[in-house]
Amino acid sequence: MTLLQCRGLSRAWGAFRAVSDVDLDLAEREICAVIGPNGAGKTTLFAMIAGNLRKSAGTVRLDGEDVTGLPAPALARRGVARSFQITAICPGLSAVENVRLGVQARDPLRWRPFGGAARMRTGEARAMEWLDRLGLAGRAKELAGELAHGDQRLLEVAVALAQEPRLLILDEPTQGMSLEETRRTVELLRQVMAESATAVLLVEHDLEVVFALAPRIVVLHRGRKIADGPAEAVRADEAVQQAYLGGLG
Amino acid sequence: MNLSDPRLVLAFIAAAGALGLVLPAHATTLLTEALILCLFALSLDLLVGHARLTSFGHAGPWGFGAYVAAGMLLAWQVPLPVAVLAAGALTALLAIPVGWLCVRTGGVAFAMLSLAFAQLGYAVVFKWNAVTGGSDGLPGVPRAGLGEFLAGREGYHLLVVAFLGAAYLLAWGFVRSPLGRVVAAVRENEQRAEALGHDPRRIRLVVFVLSYFLAGVAGALYAGFARYVSPELFFWTVSGHVLVMVVLGGAGTLVGPMLGALALFYMEHQLSALTESWGLALGLLFILVVIFAPRGLMGWLQAWRPRRRDA
Ligand SMILES: Nc1ncnc2c1ncn2[C@@H]1O[C@H](COP(=O)(O)OP(=O)(O)O)[C@@H](O)[C@H]1O
Ligand SMILES: [Mg+2]
Numbered sequence: 120m121t122l123l124q125c126r127g128l129s130r131a132w133g134a135f136r137a138v139s140d141v142d143l144d145l146a147e148r149e150i151c152a153v154i155g156p157n158g159a160g161k162t163t164l165f166a167m168i169a170g171n172l173r174k175s176a177g178t179v180r181l182d183g184e185d186v187t188g189l190p191a192p193a194l195a196r197r198g199v200a201r202s203f204q205i206t207a208i209c210p211g212l213s214a215v216e217n218v219r220l221g222v223q224a225r226d227p228l229r230w231r232p233f234g235g236a237a238r239m240r241t242g243e244a245r246a247m248e249w250l251d252r253l254g255l256a257g258r259a260k261e262l263a264g265e266l267a268h269g270d271q272r273l274l275e276v277a278v279a280l281a282q283e284p285r286l287l288i289l290d291e292p293t294q295g296m297s298l299e300e301t302r303r304t305v306e307l308l309r310q311v312m313a314e315s316a317t318a319v320l321l322v323e324h325d326l327e328v329v330f331a332l333a334p335r336i337v338v339l340h341r342g343r344k345i346a347d348g349p350a351e352a353v354r355a356d357e358a359v360q361q362a363y364l365g366g367l368g
Numbered sequence: 369m370n371l372s373d374p375r376l377v378l379a380f381i382a383a384a385g386a387l388g389l390v391l392p393a394h395a396t397t398l399l400t401e402a403l404i405l406c407l408f409a410l411s412l413d414l415l416v417g418h419a420r421l422t423s424f425g426h427a428g429p430w431g432f433g434a435y436v437a438a439g440m441l442l443a444w445q446v447p448l449p450v451a452v453l454a455a456g457a458l459t460a461l462l463a464i465p466v467g468w469l470c471v472r473t474g475g476v477a478f479a480m481l482s483l484a485f486a487q488l489g490y491a492v493v494f495k496w497n498a499v500t501g502g503s504d505g506l507p508g509v510p511r512a513g514l515g516e517f518l519a520g521r522e523g524y525h526l527l528v529v530a531f532l533g534a535a536y537l538l539a540w541g542f543v544r545s546p547l548g549r550v551v552a553a554v555r556e557n558e559q560r561a562e563a564l565g566h567d568p569r570r571i572r573l574v575v576f577v578l579s580y581f582l583a584g585v586a587g588a589l590y591a592g593f594a595r596y597v598s599p600e601l602f603f604w605t606v607s608g609h610v611l612v613m614v615v616l617g618g619a620g621t622l623v624g625p626m627l628g629a630l631a632l633f634y635m636e637h638q639l640s641a642l643t644e645s646w647g648l649a650l651g652l653l654f655i656l657v658v659i660f661a662p663r664g665l666m667g668w669l670q671a672w673r674p675r676r677r678d679a
Contacts, residue, residue: 169563171559171562190562190567191562191563192561192562192564192565192566192567193565195562195563195564195565196565200563201563203559203563207557207559207560207563208557208560209552209553209556209557209560210556210557211552211555211556212549212552212553212556216549219549220549220550220553220564221564223546224564224565224566225565226546228546229546229547229550229566230546230547231545231546231547232542232545232547232548232574232578233541233542233545234541234545235545235546236544238546239546239549278560278564279563282564
């Protein structure tokens with residue numbers, strides 16, 4: 120069953136085409152990494168899919184529904200969660216509250232202008248579990264903006280995971296993390312992918328992370344999709360090696 | 369002792385009520401006025417502190433609430449508490465179209481747009497002689513339906529105290545409610561709030577309406593207090609004044625802006641008795657506060673506590 124269907128997605132700034140005519144299908148539960156050199160258009164592609172950026176051309180369908188023109192909040196309400204390459208957390212709120220907001224993002228509770236304390240505490244307990252799994256439990260009460268850089272990156276991932284999305288979009292989640300933090304994040308992502316039905320779109324520079332997580336790889340180069348297939352096949356592909364992977368094969 | 373503890377704040381408000389019963393008459397009157405300004409500053413703190421929407425037009429809902437209540441009291445002798453709540457409700461209703469336009473912007477544009485709406489109110493009441501009394505305003509606003517005690521100095525003081533206590537509880541409860549936390553998320557990071565599924569404009573409109581409701585209530589209480597409304601209520605200096613109260617006291621703390629209102633009101637009285645150039649002295653004081661206590665009186669009082677941005 121196809122969850123995400125992108126057709127002819129393009130984005131230009133003036134004459135510069137950051138993303139050109141990209142088709143991308145993603146099945147339920149599928150995990151796909153998008154790789155490519157800096158400036159290839161990966162972030163731009165994700166921003167169009169998640170509704171953060173207007174498309175110059177192309178369509179996006181989610182679960183058969185045309186969501187091309189929908190803004191980010193509408194997509195989030197349909198079960199799309201994302202992390203940003205440039206950390207986007209709420210700096211003046213505690214770490215645990217950042218995650219609780221993720222846990223209860225789609226709970227009708229969010230419209231209550233009074234009370235709700237007990238339900239919020241339930242959400243907070245759930246948020247603590249996520250923090251614990253990322254090794255952040257000890258930092259739960261600290262303001263997110265005062266956490267170390269690596270911890271903020273972990274929090275960014277935790278908020279998106281806490282939304283329990285149908286489609287999880289991660290833009291360079293481990294960027295700026297230490298080796299240990301990267302290991303923890305990869306471990307948690309594997310667990311979550313195994314235990315939930317979430318489909319994942321992942322941009323990642325660390326190819327070890329890519330091969331550890333994604334059975335399928337899409338390669339972008341100058342805004343165009345130049346390869347798409349099983350990780351091993353893409354790894355062996357001549358054009359990909361020329362464009363990006365260098366000596367890795 | 370946590371100065372933001374709601375029980376403590378309510379105890380202080382109750383103490384201010386009791387104080388009004390023992391103070392000399394003119395002091396009670398001053399205290400009543402100061403408490404109305406506390407409510408006014410509290411309402412603005414929801415916008416400026418909690419949603420970080422710097423309004424420079426809060427005289428708008430204040431004046432609107434005052435005129436609506438005055439009209440109802442003069443025309444129909446509606447019981448005053450009913451007039452106050454109805455004025456608040458109508459101000460909230462007005463906040464829907466006004467806020468819908470204002471929350472599309474932020475920062476300086478938001479400040480200017482809110483100011484423009486307050487100026488519009490000023491122009492309307494100034495020109496619309498038949499209904500608003502034009503530049504003369506509406507004198508002789510009755511404290512209708514209150515009975516002898518409540519309509520008197522001490523009784524009206526207690527009425528204001530009750531409204532202030534209720535308003536504080538409402539604002540305090542809202543800030544910590546699920547929706548109030550979403551407002552905080554929008555304030556802290558719009559992009560994140562959107563990724564969580566919240567439409568920042570809609571969320572800002574909610575807090576805008578609540579803020580206008582409370583400002584309308586404050587203005588209505590003022591109309592009954594002064595027994596007189598005039599276009600000056602809409603003047604831009606009123607907006608600036610209440611903004612200074614919020615910043616002076618510590619935006620985003622609810623308690624701080626109320627303290628700021630008391631402090632500013634008190635100092636103005638003391639200084640204006642001492643010197644002609646009290647405005648200058650207050651201006652200097654404000655500059656010192658912004659430089660040396662950027663988080664206002666509250667930040668200064670709680671300097672020894674760990675930093676928290678929320679009430
Ligand atoms: N807002 C923008 N205005 C103009 N050009 C942009 C903008 N955002 C991205 N670009 C350009 O689009 C190209 C692709 O950027 P991006 O999607 O961030 O690449 P990647 O994530 O693959 O590194 C880059 O050349 C970048 O400079
Ligand atoms: Mg990028």
